[in-house]
Amino acid sequence: MNNEDVLEIGQIVNTRGLRGEVKVNSFSEDSHRFEKISCILVKTKSGFQEYEIEKVSYSKNQVILKLKGIDHIDYAEKLRNFYIYIKRSELEKLPEGKYYIADLIGLEVYTDKNELLGLVDDVFNTKSNSVYVVRNNLGELRYLPGIPDVIKQVDIENKKIVVTLIPGL
Numbered sequence: 001m002n003n004e005d006v007l008e009i010g011q012i013v014n015t016r017g018l019r020g021e022v023k024v025n026s027f028s029e030d031s032h033r034f035e036k037i038s039c040i041l042v043k044t045k046s047g048f049q050e051y052e053i054e055k056v057s058y059s060k061n062q063v064i065l066k067l068k069g070i071d072h073i074d075y076a077e078k079l080r081n082f083y084i085y086i087k088r089s090e091l092e093k094l095p096e097g098k099y100y101i102a103d104l105i106g107l108e109v110y111t112d113k114n115e116l117l118g119l120v121d122d123v124f125n126t127k128s129n130s131v132y133v134v135r136n137n138l139g140e141l142r143y144l145p146g147i148p149d150v151i152k153q154v155d156i157e158n159k160k161i162v163v164t165l166i167p168g169l
Contacts, residue, residue, distance in 0.1 A: 006041060006048070006085035007102055009033065010063065015077055020070040021055075022079055024063040029125070034063050036092070041085040048085065099154060109134045109144075109161045112152060117142060120161065132161075 014023040026034070034040075034056045041048040055066035070076050094100070101123045109117045109132070118136035123146070125131075130146035144150050144163055153162040 005088055007088055007091060007100060008083050008085050009040075010084040012042070012079045012082050012084060013062070014080060015073050016059070016064055018073045019066070020072050020076040021064050021066050022070070022076050023059070024065055024084060025061075026063050031058070031063050033092075034065065037086055037090055039086075040065075040067075041087070042079055042082050043085060044079075044082055097154075099156065103156050104132070104154070104161075107154075107156070107159050107161050109163060112162055112164050117163070 009028050010024045010026045012022045013025050015021065016023050024034075034053065037053065039050055039052045041050055051070070052068040053065055054068050057064040070079070091100070104120050104123050107120045109120060111117060118134045118140075120132055121135040121141065122133040123130055124133070132144040132146055132151070134142045134144060136142070149166055150163050151161065152164055153160075155161070
């Protein structure tokens, strides 16, 4: 299994209790996604290991997972700091105009005048909209708001985004 077949959705950051539960920082906008999936992949030094989810609960801003076969704190401790993935085949279909951030990273960004601005380096959300961080070949960053006036076309298949630079960008 390679990284194109999976999507990173969180990181195990600690244990909870003595029965093997793990605390997860979710990278998903919808932390309740864990309730909709039956298993996760944990990327360890030796590769991906699949675990069935027995129970999902929440504590503060973290997801608490009870994984099948992890029944003691000592086993759960060994998973600390590892990242959690799900198979892309298990991802829910997103509505039109919505994308997984992992699919946007590395896309080439062109203006509507066909000028290459750089590659998408990151995408983060603010209260009002998402922001696309574009890095040019000199390492300079440009921040583009993820609004319809700016983001004109996203073509995941051809790894290209077309934008219109409005005044101030």
